[in-house]
Amino acid sequence: MAAINLAVIYYSSTGTNYQLAKWAAESGKEAGAEVKVLKVPELAPPEAIESNAAWKAHVEETKHVPEVSLSDLEWADAIIFSVPTRFGNVPSQVKQFLDTTGGLWFQGKLVNKVVSAMTSAQNPHGGQEATILALYTTMYHWGAIVATPGYSDPVLYGAGGNPYGTSVTVDQSGNMVEDVQGAVKHQAKRTVNVAQWVKQGNQ
Ligand SMILES: Cc1cc2nc3c(=O)[nH]c(=O)nc-3n(C[C@H](O)[C@H](O)[C@H](O)COP(=O)(O)O)c2cc1C
Numbered sequence: 001m002a003a004i005n006l007a008v009i010y011y012s013s014t015g016t017n018y019q020l021a022k023w024a025a026e027s028g029k030e031a032g033a034e035v036k037v038l039k040v041p042e043l044a045p046p047e048a049i050e051s052n053a054a055w056k057a058h059v060e061e062t063k064h065v066p067e068v069s070l071s072d073l074e075w076a077d078a079i080i081f082s083v084p085t086r087f088g089n090v091p092s093q094v095k096q097f098l099d100t101t102g103g104l105w106f107q108g109k110l111v112n113k114v115v116s117a118m119t120s121a122q123n124p125h126g127g128q129e130a131t132i133l134a135l136y137t138t139m140y141h142w143g144a145i146v147a148t149p150g151y152s153d154p155v156l157y158g159a160g161g162n163p164y165g166t167s168v169t170v171d172q173s174g175n176m177v178e179d180v181q182g183a184v185k186h187q188a189k190r191t192v193n194v195a196q197w198v199k200q201g202n203q
Pocket residue numbers: 011012013014015016017018084085086087088119120121122123124125126127170
């Protein structure tokens with residue numbers, strides 16, 4: 001099997017997408033990949049973070065997590081994104097990071113990256129599918145290979161059956177409503193497997 005470098009890139013204000021990213025990383029390692037968990041740099045002003053206890057606590061908790069850089073994208077054969085919805089779209093922090101990839105894109109260095117995405121929202125129909133599709137639009141422009149879970153495993157039905165990527169509802173207390181751990185792990189394993197097929201085909 002080809003050795004795969006997997007970057008799990010997330011943005012999270014209150015921890016949900018960090019947890020999804022950690023589950024994806026565990027599964028990626030189990031599938032034999034070299035894994036990095038990387039956070040998208042925060043753009044919000046300190047006053048905004050200070051005003052929200054959960055956000056502040058999460059920023060403290062993840063101080064040790066490295067911020068993603070363009071060299072991580074070059075390094076990766078496979079990339080899993082996990083980002084919360086912002087009105088059915090990606091957070092501005094994520095858009096800002098994506099907009100820094102223009103140079104790599106221009107040089108063709110993002111072509112054939114195998115990518116997959118996960119998300120969360122406060123409501124069951126709060127924009128999960130739209131958020132993942134919004135992210136995938138950029139991936140199509142990269143020339144990346146989007147590896148969706150579809151309905152490739154029964155575990156996906158119990159997690160809400162989002163074929164574009166695992167998504168979870170977060171209640172008012174910040175707890176995940178659906179049990180999505182199995183779906184995340186399946187999605188990550190599948191992403192690594194697809195990357196192996198692509199890399200072997202290119203060797
Ligand atoms: C500016 C903003 C817009 C949001 N828009 C929506 C929305 O349209 N629908 C929804 O269900 N949740 C919405 N949310 C809730 C977030 O998606 C939710 O807090 C997030 O998924 C939690 O993930 P995290 O713990 O990783 O930060 C919004 C949150 C913010 C701050």
